[in-house]
Amino acid sequence: MTLKQQRLAPGEEPVLIGAAARDNRTPMDPALACFSAQLSAAQRDRLVIAVGDVRDFTGKYSVSEGTAITQGGALMVASALGKLAGPVTLAERFDPTIGERELGYTERRQLGDGNAHSVSGATGASNVPWLPYYGGSIAASDYYIVGGITELNYNIRSGGAEVRVGQVGPKVRTYTQSVAIDLRIVDTRSLLVARTVSLTKQFTGYEVGFNTFRFFGSELFDVNLGAKGQEPLQLGIRTTLEEATMRLVGAVAGVDAQGCIAMQSWNPAISLPPIGFAERADPVSKGAVVTAQALNTAAQPGSGTGDGVALMFEPGSSDLGGSALALLDRVAGAARAAPVEVRIAARDVEVLEPAKRDALTDQRIAAVVAALAARGVGKAGIALRWRPAPSDTTLHRGEAGAQNLARLRIGG
Structure with a gap:
């Protein structure tokens, strides 16, 4: 990795500049692209899906590092629905604060857009500076997804070896932990649970090293060389939530997602459909002449x-x-x-x-x-x-x- 220094303003100390920001890719991207195409090909009505609270239920907490599990599970599920693009419309229910405030302003006749609007009254039509509101502007959702991250199991298996001869030798160690998530998709109108899904994923880490601790002549040398690594925990949780989201959407859409899930692999060349939440008109479906x-x-x-x-x-x-x-x-x-x-x-x-x-x-x-x-x-x-x-x-x-x-x- 190459780091460079850059002075961002006169008189300031240079700061280190690392890699540029990028799209947050996961191993599920090929499966999401495949599943989006399958949903479009099924030619069913577009699903409107909301996301409720997807919480961390593990309770694992460290005084030095804080919570061990991401607190943004609902945001990850929302992003997964966004990657499905056209066949699925995402309805905001997780934080509708601004929308609710503006509806309140409208009810009190405080919200305007800079234009005059004609409204009818007892004495006839008149122009007013506030936006009239007749209700029904919020689109209903068909389903919503809720659930949480329910397990974090530390060190379910570990092993290693260390060999020293004359205080000189190598060492190697591996360890495994796991997480589990439980999600469900609910019919918004009836509040009946349409499908549940429970998934678990293991994470494996390693540590290798070489150590020497001995005298050479009258000098004592203590040298340690090594490396360690682990699959990113939060990335693994995002990947698991994406797969669970595909299974839930497939269940209510009547489209089997398993074939697409089987093709998940890390392929940076995969391009997902553009994310879009608003309705998009299709002139062909409305009878336009195609030349x-x-x-x-x-x-x-x-x-x-x-x-x-x-x-x-x-x-x-x-x-x-x-x-x-x-x-x-x-x-x-x-x-x-x-x-x-x-x-x-x-x-x-x-x-x-x-x-x-x-x-x-x-x-x-x-x-x-x-x-x-x-x-x-x-x-x-x-x-x-x-x-x-x-x-x-x-x-x-x-x-x-x-x-x-x-x-x-x-x-x-």
Whole structure:
């Protein structure tokens, strides 16, 4: 790690400047990205979920270091829901203080936005400087998540060895501890618990060293060399809470999260969907006309094999989900007027041998051709524009977190 000094203002002492701030990544990021896509593909109504109190129930406390467990469990669960992006809307219930205060100001006719507003009264309409309020501005939630961190077990197993000959020798030691969390998701209207989940995770640490304590001539030398490390406890708790959140959301959405959870691994290249909590309009779902030009410019430039619409497949699968089939409906309609470029894509966590990748690409292309045929687009109207050679080991990256596997031209 490189440290540099920087003087932030004239006359001040230089301060050490370390690494820059970054997104807080966890080993669950690939699973969260996968699960978000599965929720979107299921085409269910968007879930509105709130987070209640997710507390530390362990009671472990140190006089010198304070609480051993994070007190921000609710914030971690909220961030996990935010990583799911579009399919889930996060409703604020943990700290609604500001919203409640502003509603109070509105009721007392104290809140304004700098504009005049027309309100009706006994003598007719009049302009007033305060915001009128007729109720119903707070969106209801469907479910909320509550629970806590319930176990912290120190040193459930340890071991080591130390060898010294003439007060000189090495040592090694390992130790393990564990935590457990218990969460539940509750139907907001009925207050019935829809699902509970209890997870535990172990943390292992190590210590190695070399020590010498002896006289060399008339001089006494006492030298200790070594290193120790442990998986970050709070990062492990965040990871466990993220997995629990996925399981709870999957239970109420009717989407099995286990397949995505199985792919969790540390991959800094994974890109999560952008976090957004507000409603986002979808002009296509409201009957807007989609042209071939709009579809051909839908992707970002420089994506490896050209622009066009990306048809995303889940890792290891050739099945077309609901969102992919809806996209092919638009492609088939637009291709009747002009050719549309379609890219067969998958998440970049899918790493296969070239032969297996080639065979899976054949299955995916066949699924697309069959789906288009059902929509009136015959094989004569589908042209293969590009695909990697069977011996090509290159990962052809597309948009962030994706790879391109083939390119088709539909129509024309």
